[in-house]
Amino acid sequence: MTLRRRFLLTPSFARLIRRERDSLRYVEGFFPEQRDRSSWVRLKEDRGLLILKTVGPGGEAEDETVIPIGHAQALLDVCAGEVNYTRTALPIGGGHALVDEIIRPRVLHLVTVEFASDGEARGFRPPEWFGPEVTADARYTNQAIALRGLDGEPEIPLSDAALNSLIDALEGRFPVQARMALNQPKAKQVPLTRTKAQISGEAVKVNLDEIEEAMRREMEKTLQKGNPT
Template sequence: MTVRRRFLLTPSFARLIRRERHGLRHVEGFFPEQRDRSSWVRLEEDRGLLILKTVGPDGEAEDETDIPLGHAHALLDVCAGEVDYTRTALPIGEGHALVDEITRPRVLHLVTVEFAADGEERAFRPLEWFGPEVTADPRYTNQSIALRGLDEVPEIPLSDAALNSLIDTLEGRSTAQAHKSITRPKAKQVPVSRTKAQTSSEPVKVDLDEIEAAMMREMEKTLQKGKPE
């Protein structure tokens, strides 16, 4: 059973992470809700999945089945609602944070951490660049966003501590807050654009000076917007 914790993320951090690590586009289409179960189809560029989640005495369980791409497109056409997002896997400790930039039905940025077993998630301490936790808020599930929408999202303040924490993560200097039980992402990470992707044997080059300069510009823009006229 996979256990998840989910957090809001400031848009500038999400854009920076995608620029440095690239991402994989997902489209998820959800069928009408049923008691104790839900089902949806996921399209991952060159892969189609049909997913069934059930709720039983032992908690939630998800089953995935690969389906042909043509079937996935056909099922998306008859779904009750869709979510379109780009997912970037960012290493933290021995696991990954999954950064989602949702573009449809509304713009929203989230970071999710998955755990292999119930109980392990309580030992995880969120990194400073994570925003407010929304794990227990049903409005922030992909299913709810697809079927019911989301009216408003709180603003997330930027800080030097959060920026430095993100730079440390991109540089691979995160503290051991992500335990071995964190589930690694199943999907292969490929760029959204048509440019050449980095292979797993190639190291990711991070220009920290460029990152910090870009983030300082984003922070200055945010602070200027918040100043009174």
């Protein structure tokens, strides 16, 4: 069973990550909720899945069935609610942080980390660039967002330490605790968009110093708006 911890993410950090990494587009449609089970259809690029999650004495279990794209699209038309998002996988230590930008029914940015055991999940200490944890808040599941929506605009603090932590992750530098074994993404990612410009067949690396300076200016503007003089 895969365990997950989920955190909010500031939009500016999500934008920076998408600029540096490839993304995949997802559409998930959820059927009406039931007490001990839930089901939904997922369209991931050119792959359709029908997913059933059940709750029993041993905890939660998910079963996935591959279905034709046409069937997935037909099921999406009759679902009770839908969520559209892009997902970007950013390596952290031995695993990945899955950065989701939810586009519909409202814009929201989240980051999820998957674990193979309860011990790994409990032992994980999120890096500074993660926002507040919402794992235990049922409002931030994809199912709840699709079926009930989400009111309010969550506040996510910005700090110099958080920006430096994200720059370290983008450059492949991780603290010792983040090198623990985490689940790898289950499927090979197919690029949705290329995030590095191509000139004469050679990739042009984005200058992270310039990005960092731009991010600092954005954080200063945010802080000034929150503390009017």
